[in-house]
Amino acid sequence: GTAEAENGVLDIPVADRGLVYRFADAKAPAGSVQLTSENPQSTPHNIAVDGNGLDEKGEVVTAGGTSEVTVDLQPGEYSFYCSVPGHREGGMEGKLTVE
Numbered sequence: 885g886t887a888e889a890e891n892g893v894l895d896i897p898v899a900d901r902g903l904v905y906r907f908a909d910a911k912a913p914a915g916s917v918q919l920t921s922e923n924p925q926s927t928p929h930n931i932a933v934d935g936n937g938l939d940e941k942g943e944v945v946t947a948g949g950t951s952e953v954t955v956d957l958q959p960g961e962y963s964f965y966c967s968v969p970g971h972r973e974g975g976m977e978g979k980l981t982v983e
Contacts, residue, residue: 885906885907885909886907886909886910886911887906887907887909887910887911888910888911888912889910889911889912889913889917892915892916892917892918893917893918893920894910894912894917894918894919894920894980895919895920895921895922896910896919896920896921896931896964896978897921897922897923897924898921898922898923898924898925898929898966900924900925901925903966903971903974903975903976904975904976905921905964905966905976905978907978908978908979909978909979909980909981910964910978910979910980910981911980911981911982911983912957912980912981912982912983913957913982913983914957914958914959914982914983915956915957916954916955916956916957917954917955917956917957918952918953918954919931919933919942919952919953919954919955919964920950920951920952921942921950921951921952922948922949922950923945923946923947923948923949923950923951924947924948925946925947926946926947927946928944928945928946928968929944929945929946929951929966929968929971929976930942930943930944930945930951930966930967930968931951931952931953931964931966932953932964932965932966932967933953933955933962933963933964933965933980934962934963934965935960935961935962935963935980936958936960936961936962938955938957938962940953940955941953941967944967944968957980957982958982959982959983960982961979961980961981961982962979962980962981962982963977963978963979963980964977964978964979964980965977965978
């Protein structure tokens with residue numbers, strides 16, 4: 885499925901296990917968007933976004949914590965990912981389309 889922003893918040897939770905989010909794709913309108921990612925795992929994860937000159941990272945959290953980052957998005961393609969070393973390379977990333 886695709887995560888969609890609602891009221892300026894784009895929620896992309898971490899899956900119950902593994903180096904993966906519950907969504908591989910996300911959509912958001914241009915403008916200020918808060919990305920949130922609850923992590924149910926004991927493994928540390930966060931939410932980060934890059935593309936179009938942007939590279940912002942939320943706090944790394946574990947065990948029910950929520951990582952958050954607020955970014956000003958222009959129309960285009962971005963990636964959301966986990967910035968913990970090795971996690972993005974392990975597949976913990978997805979595509980964010982901004983319209």
